[in-house]
Amino acid sequence: MNNRHIYILAALLTVLGIGLFTYKAKVLGFPVRPQQQTQTWTIEAALRFDPGPAAVKATLRIPSLTPGYSLLDENFISRGFGVTTYIAPAGREAQWSVRQAAGPQTMYYRAVVYRDETRLAEDTTPPFPTPPELDEASQLALEALIAEVRRQSADVASFTVQLLRRINQGDQDPYVRVFLKRGDTQADRAQLATMLLAGAQIPARVAHGVFLRSAPGAVQPESILEVHDGVQWLYFNPTTLQQGLPPDFLIWWRGDDPIAEVTGGSNLDVTLAVQENLLPAMVVAERRAEQSGSHAVDFSLFALPIATQAVYSVLLMIPIGALVIVLLRNFVGVKTFGTFMPVLIALAFRETRLVWGILLFAIIVALGLLIRFYLEKLRLLLVPRLTCVLTVVVLLMVAISIVSQKLGLQPGLSLALFPMVIISMTIERMSIVWEERGASEAIQEGIGSLIVAAIAYLVMGIAWLEHLMFVFPELLLLVIVGALLAGRYTGYRLLELRRFKGVLPEHLAQ
Amino acid sequence: MFWRARRLKQEGVLGLNMRNGEYILRFNPRSRYPLVDDKLRTKQLALQANIAVPPLYGVIRTQHDIRLLPDIVREHPQFVLKPAHGSAGDGIVVIAGRSGSRYRTIGGTLLDEESLAHHLSNAINGQFSLGGVQDVVIVEYMVQFSPVFESLSYQGVPDIRVIVFRGIPIMAMVRLPTRASGGKANLHQGAVGAGIDLATGVTLTGVLGTEVITHHPDTGNPIAGVKVPDWDTMLDIAARCYELTGLGYIGVDIVLDRDRGPLVLELNARPGLAIQIANRQGLLRRLQICEQRADFNAPPAERVAFAKQAFKHPVAAA
Ligand SMILES: Nc1ncnc2c1ncn2[C@@H]1O[C@H](COP(=O)(O)OP(=O)(O)O)[C@@H](O)[C@H]1O
Ligand SMILES: [Mg+2]
Numbered sequence: 001m002n003n004r005h006i007y008i009l010a011a012l013l014t015v016l017g018i019g020l021f022t023y024k025a026k027v028l029g030f031p032v033r034p035q036q037q038t039q040t041w042t043i044e045a046a047l048r049f050d051p052g053p054a055a056v057k058a059t060l061r062i063p064s065l066t067p068g069y070s071l072l073d074e075n076f077i078s079r080g081f082g083v084t085t086y087i088a089p090a091g092r093e094a095q096w097s098v099r100q101a102a103g104p105q106t107m108y109y110r111a112v113v114y115r116d117e118t119r120l121a122e123d124t125t126p127p128f129p130t131p132p133e134l135d136e137a138s139q140l141a142l143e144a145l146i147a148e149v150r151r152q153s154a155d156v157a158s159f160t161v162q163l164l165r166r167i168n169q170g171d172q173d174p175y176v177r178v179f180l181k182r183g184d185t186q187a188d189r190a191q192l193a194t195m196l197l198a199g200a201q202i203p204a205r206v207a208h209g210v211f212l213r214s215a216p217g218a219v220q221p222e223s224i225l226e227v228h229d230g231v232q233w234l235y236f237n238p239t240t241l242q243q244g245l246p247p248d249f250l251i252w253w254r255g256d257d258p259i260a261e262v263t264g265g266s267n268l269d270v271t272l273a274v275q276e277n278l279l280p281a282m283v284v285a286e287r288r289a290e291q292s293g294s295h296a297v298d299f300s301l302f303a304l305p306i307a308t309q310a311v312y313s314v315l316l317m318i319p320i321g322a323l324v325i326v327l328l329r330n331f332v333g334v335k336t337f338g339t340f341m342p343v344l345i346a347l348a349f350r351e352t353r354l355v356w357g358i359l360l361f362a363i364i365v366a367l368g369l370l371i372r373f374y375l376e377k378l379r380l381l382l383v384p385r386l387t388c389v390l391t392v393v394v395l396l397m398v399a400i401s402i403v404s405q406k407l408g409l410q411p412g413l414s415l416a417l418f419p420m421v422i423i424s425m426t427i428e429r430m431s432i433v434w435e436e437r438g439a440s441e442a443i444q445e446g447i448g449s450l451i452v453a454a455i456a457y458l459v460m461g462i463a464w465l466e467h468l469m470f471v472f473p474e475l476l477l478l479v480i481v482g483a484l485l486a487g488r489y490t491g492y493r494l495l496e497l498r499r500f501k502g503v504l505p506e507h508l509a510q
Numbered sequence: 511m512f513w514r515a516r517r518l519k520q521e522g523v524l525g526l527n528m529r530n531g532e533y534i535l536r537f538n539p540r541s542r543y544p545l546v547d548d549k550l551r552t553k554q555l556a557l558q559a560n561i562a563v564p565p566l567y568g569v570i571r572t573q574h575d576i577r578l579l580p581d582i583v584r585e586h587p588q589f590v591l592k593p594a595h596g597s598a599g600d601g602i603v604v605i606a607g608r609s610g611s612r613y614r615t616i617g618g619t620l621l622d623e624e625s626l627a628h629h630l631s632n633a634i635n636g637q638f639s640l641g642g643v644q645d646v647v648i649v650e651y652m653v654q655f656s657p658v659f660e661s662l663s664y665q666g667v668p669d670i671r672v673i674v675f676r677g678i679p680i681m682a683m684v685r686l687p688t689r690a691s692g693g694k695a696n697l698h699q700g701a702v703g704a705g706i707d708l709a710t711g712v713t714l715t716g717v718l719g720t721e722v723i724t725h726h727p728d729t730g731n732p733i734a735g736v737k738v739p740d741w742d743t744m745l746d747i748a749a750r751c752y753e754l755t756g757l758g759y760i761g762v763d764i765v766l767d768r769d770r771g772p773l774v775l776e777l778n779a780r781p782g783l784a785i786q787i788a789n790r791q792g793l794l795r796r797l798q799i800c801e802q803r804a805d806f807n808a809p810p811a812e813r814v815a816f817a818k819q820a821f822k823h824p825v826a827a828a
Contacts, residue, residue, distance in 0.1 A: 185634040330527060363797045381573075382635035432637065436600050437699055438690075490528040500523050502722040502787040 006488055010481045024472060025234045027118075028289045031281030034467035038114055038284040040072060041212045043250065044273045045109045049265040051101040056264040060109055064092040067233075069250050070116035072279075072287050078107035090205075090255035105265070112277075113212075113250060114284055117225030126228055129198035138178055142199045145175035149200075156202055156229035157243060160193070164225070164241050167192055187223040191256055192240040194225070203228040207235075208259065217274040219260065221252065222251035282471070287307040301470060309470075314347065316469040321346050321456040326486045328452050333493030336449040337426050342420040345449070346456035354457060358450060361423075364396050365446065368427040369434070376431070390424040522795025522827065523786055529759075530780075533797065537758025538779050544731060545755050546777040547640075550594045550648055559754050561747055562773045564590070564651040564765075570671045571646045579649070580623070588652040589627075593633040595645045598697035601638030603629060604652060604666065616665050617692045653775075654768040658739055662686045662704070664728035666781040669695045670706070670744060670764045670772075673781055673793065676806045677752035679745050679817045680796040682706040683788040684713060684738065689728050697784050702726060704733045705789030707823035711741025714823060719785040744772045745817065751777055761785075789823075796821055 024030040027040070047058055062085070063071065071460050076083045081096040094170045096107055134142060144255045153159040163169065166173045167189050170180060179192055190206040197204040210219045224245070225236040235245040252272075254261055262268045286302060289295075301312050321343035336342050349357035375385050397420070426449070434442035459465070468475055492500075501507050518525075524533075546552055554561045568582035568588055569575075583589045587608055603626070604616040612620045621629075636642040659668045666687030673681045684701045690700030697703050702723065705714035715805040716723045716733040725732055738744070748762040751774070761781025764772050786793050800806075804816055 288543070333526070377625065382632050382637050401527060428637075432600065488531060488532045490525070492515050492518060492523075492525040493527060494511075496525050497511060497518065499720045500518055500525075500783075500786060501514070501788050502717060503521055503523050503792060504517055505521075507722070 003488060006484055010484045013477045013481050013484075017474050017481070020474040021472045024285075024474075028292070029285045030471050031285065032468070032471075034463050035373075036281040037181045037278040038281045040112050040277050040279050040284065041250075041298075042275045042277060043111050043113060043210065043212075043252075044275075046261070046271045046273070047096075047102060047107045047109075047260055047262075048270075049268040050104050051098075053100075053267045054264050055097065056101050056105070056262065057095060057097045057101050058105075058107065058260065058262045058265065058268075060094045060096075060260045060270075061088075061090070061255075061257070062092050062094050062109060063111065063113070063250065063252050064276035065254075066113065066251050067245060068115065068117065068121050068247065069113045070288065070291075070433065072112040072114055072284060074109070074111035074370045076107070077110055078105075081107060084325055089258070091253050112279075114279075114288075116288075125230070126203040127170070128201050129203050130193050131199050131201070141175045141178040142196065145196065146200045148175075154380055156227060157234055159200070159202070160197065160204075160225070160227050160234070161243070163196055163243050164193055164236060167196075168239065168241075184399070185223075186238055190223045190225045191236060194256075197227060205254050206256065207251045209249050210272055210274055211246070212248045212250050212276070214272055214276045218271050218273050221272060222249075224249065224251070226254075234299055258339065300310065313466060313470045314350070316473060316476065317460040317466055318343060318347070319467060319476055320469065321460045323479050324456045324459050325452065325480050326483055328455065330486050330489060331493060333499075334448050334452055335445055336452050337429050337445055338422065338449075340458055341419075341422050341426060342453035344422050344451050345453035346460055348419060349453065349457040350461065354454060357457070358454065361450060361453075363400070363429070364393060364423060365427055367396055368393055368423065369431055369459045372427050372431045386424060386428060389427055390420060393420050393424050393427070404450060518792070520827070522792030522798065524783060524793040524797070526783065528681060528794065529783060532765055533675075533759045534780060538760075539756065542756050543779055546757065546760065546779050548594050549592060549596075549776050550646065552774075552777050553648070553650075555754050556751075556774050559750065560698070561750060561754070562770060563769075564773050564775070567649040567651065569594075569646055569648055570630055570634065573631060573634060574776055576627050576634075579626070579630065586651070590648075590652050591630065591633075592648045592650065592651050593638045593645045594648055595636075595639035595643070596633075597638075597640065598698050599691075599694040601629075601633050602694060604694070606652065629820065652769075653765045653773060656766040656768045658736065658741070658766065659684070659686065661729055661731040662702075662726050662733060662736065664689045664726075666691070666694060667765050669775055670738065670766070671703075671745065671785060672748035672762045672764065673785060674748050674752055674760050675800050676758045676804075677749055677799055677810065678800050678804050678806070678813045679708060679748045680792070680800060680821060681785055681789055681793055682708055682744075682748075683785045686726060686733075688718075688726070697782065700734070703784055703788035704736075705785070705791070705823075706738060708745075709818045709822035711738040711744075712736065713738070715788070715790060717784055720784075720787060722787065722790065735746050739766065740772050742814070745814045746810060747772055747774060749813050749817075753810070791823070791825060795827060799825070 025032050040103060045060060047060060049058065076094060078096050080101065081098045083094060083096050085094045094109060125255060145166065149159060149162045153162045166176050169176065170184065171177050179196070187206065187208065194204040194206055204225060207224050207226050208221045209224065210221055215220070223238065225238050227234045227236065234243065236243055260270045301309055304312065318502070322340060325340060325342060345361060352360060368389055372389055375388055380388065418424070430442050430446055433445060543552065545555060550569065553563050553566060567586055568578070571578065589605050591603040591605070596602065605613045607614045609620060613626055614620055618684040630647055632770060633647050636645050637647040653667045655663065655667045662668065663686050668684050668686045670682060670684045672679045676722055683705050685695035685697060685799050686702040686704060688696050688700050688702055692699065695701045702716045702718050704716040706712065712750040713734055713736045718727060724734065744764050747764060751760060751762045755777060757779055761778035763778065765775050767773050783793070799820055803820065805812070808816070
């Protein structure tokens with residue numbers, strides 16, 4: 001009856017938990033593994049020029065539409081210049097200006113980019129280009145060339161390839177020769193192609209960029225031809241005719257203009273450099289979320305002060321420990337002192353490490369029991385007696401810390417997390433079991449609790465799990481799902497299979 | 511492993527998870543728990559319903575009341591101290607007599623006034639109650655052990671546990687104190703449980719811990735074949751405890767007094783499962799038989815008749 005209710009609730013929580021998790025992991029790039037790093041590149045442009053006597057203005061074209069990459073961070077470095085950035089038709093530009101400057105000037109633009117598959121050439125379909133204005137001879141050559149190329153091609157892509165092939169033949173091509181007047185660099189060829197493509201009513205533009213290599217150092221900008229086929233942008237290497245955007249190519253600026261210009265100065269020299277770095281994935285994810293306007297980070301634990309974060313990274317593991325207890329109790333059937341006592345002991349083990357923790361726990365409980373039995377003789381009332389035991393437990397902890405420090409056993413051993421109150425209650429409870437049901441039962445239950453605590457400790461100590469819980473606290477919803485389902489598990493517990501074997505007719509009494 | 515689980519299922523064995531999830535949670539309303547968790551209230555309820563219980567000598571409610579103990583038990587050399595919220599036999603002291611100024615427990619230990627007072631003060635402060643809450647201590651009549659079980663008990667009083675499902679007795683056992691259990695009939699403490707044929711009231715095999723046994727570990731006598739006297743009265747009492755509490759799944763603890771006949775000691779809202787080993791029969795099978803065939807609204811006498819007919823040992827699969 002209400003089993004269905006529970007399954008629906010469990011399904012909802014699962015979808016919610018997994019959904020949030022996937023969104024943060026896949027879209028925002030929150031790291032799924034600890035110490036995960038994201039590859040980033042620092043790109044740098046250095047502008048050097050000699051200023052003239054009057055006001056100086058330097059313009060640098062900076063990345064805006066960068067298919068396959070996203071900008072993480074950028075900054076502008078200069079001395080005494082004011083800097084503004086604005087959107088120009090061809091992309092973004094940064095402008096440094098100053099009334100007066102003396103001596104050679106250097107200014108830097110630095111940006112950090114990271115790979116982002118979701119980033120496409122997302123600008124809208126461009127209008128048809130206006131045909132170039134040419135003299136009559138050139139106009140005729142253009143028309144003939146287009147007609148010829150069109151005959152040899154099927155679509156925009158093959159048209160472009162064919163056209164670029166002709167351009168690369170240079171002087172040998174009778175039509176292309178007409179247009180070859182300037183230099184013969186890659187950029188020139190790409191530029192020529194855009195003009196010819198405009199004559200054929202095909203939108204095209206030149207994109208300039210750098211290859212993001214892993215070896216740091218100066219790089220030369222390279223050009224690539226972008227052609228719009230009515231649906232999307234296609235990319236062509238004007239020299240090799242290779243189609244497609246190389247995966248490590250970062251488009252820096254577009255258009256026929258150079259990367260930088262200076263007015264009121266001279267001897268402009270621009271050098272570009274690239275350097276690869278690895279940043280903690282979380283840093284990248286945070287910035288990315290910030291930029292995409294998502295509040296995932298504002299509402300994540302990273303928004304808290306570091307000290308608080310440390311506390312939560314421990315706290316978030318407690319439900320995991322509790323789930324371990326659920327499994328051990330309801331599916332295996334282990335008995336422990338107090339329901340969640342082993343979880344608290346397991347927390348204490350985090351500071352002491354397992355072997356020391358078990359040893360200390362055993363020592364403290366054993367000494368505590370001795371004292372408890374002694375106090376029993378004094379016939380104290382219950383609460384004062386508990387207070388005595390508690391105080392003795394604290395004293396024991398202090399003594400153990402100091403002695404181990406002096407002996408150099410485990411320097412700086414911290415027992416701060418040892419749950420004293422819980423241990424005192426355990427001692428009390430254990431002494432009752434001891435008296436009423438005998439030492440063996442008490443010791444058995446004590447050892448059972450320790451084993452459960454050790455298992456909980458081991459599970460709670462899985463670094464990967466801890467990282468997951470901290471970065472994706474929504475996964476705790478899955479812990480609830482686990483508990484919900486376990487709460488409706490009505491099958492046998494593992495230890496019951498042995499316990500009830502006597503019921504079976506085939507089991508013979510001795 | 512899976513095979514064992516399958517076999518247990520075929521035999522209709524009830525596991526803890528199933529007991530809690532399917533029966534206790536479903537048929538025992540939380541609001542009724544206080545009726546059985548507080549032995550004093552159970553006693554009063556039973557008296558109102560004309561069900562016999564060990565007579566109450568007095569109640570020690572506060573630290574101050576402890577001084578009244580000698581007055582309360584002046585006329586009664588034998589008596590029992592019992593924390594009202596205790597469970598599993600914890601904190602119960604059975605005083606079988608006096609030597610001089612000291613009290614002699616049924617196990618033979620001598621306690622002076624002072625150590626008894628200390629024990630009472632611990633009990634009042636909640637040492638034996640669930641969650642350590644304040645408690646009261648009942649001082650009551652010590653049941654006089656009927657000779658029927660003499661051959662099967664080492665000191666102390668055997669008690670009879672009947673599981674009652676919505677008013678229908680479905681399984682029973684007698685718990686026999688051993689040397690290990692210190693004269694108390696709690697299985698946790700080492701008492702022997704012996705199954706009882708519900709139809710006849712005759713004992714079957716026994717269980718010690720989780721082991722099936724045929725002879726009492728202390729007296730060496732065979733466990734099977736002893737007829738429990740007043741069996742029909744006991745079944746009737748057990749069945750009526752349903753109306754008393756409104757709890758659908760309970761264990762009724764009855765003792766057989768030499769002079770007073772069957773007396774209800776306590777009711778249990780979370781009765782243990784070892785009774786299945788003592789009877790070598792599963793509870794689940796009987797629960798399901800009830801759910802299929804029983805008329806839960808019938809008067810107690812008819813429910814007992816149904817139980818005697820349906821649960822004649824051995825009960826075959828439905
Ligand atoms: N009035 C009594 N006379 C003799 N023995 C008693 C009496 N009350 C309890 N006992 C012994 O103590 C055991 C536990 O008592 P019970 O009332 O069932 O409390 P619990 O909830 O702790 O099981 C009984 O099985 C019986 O052996
Ligand atoms: Mg009992």
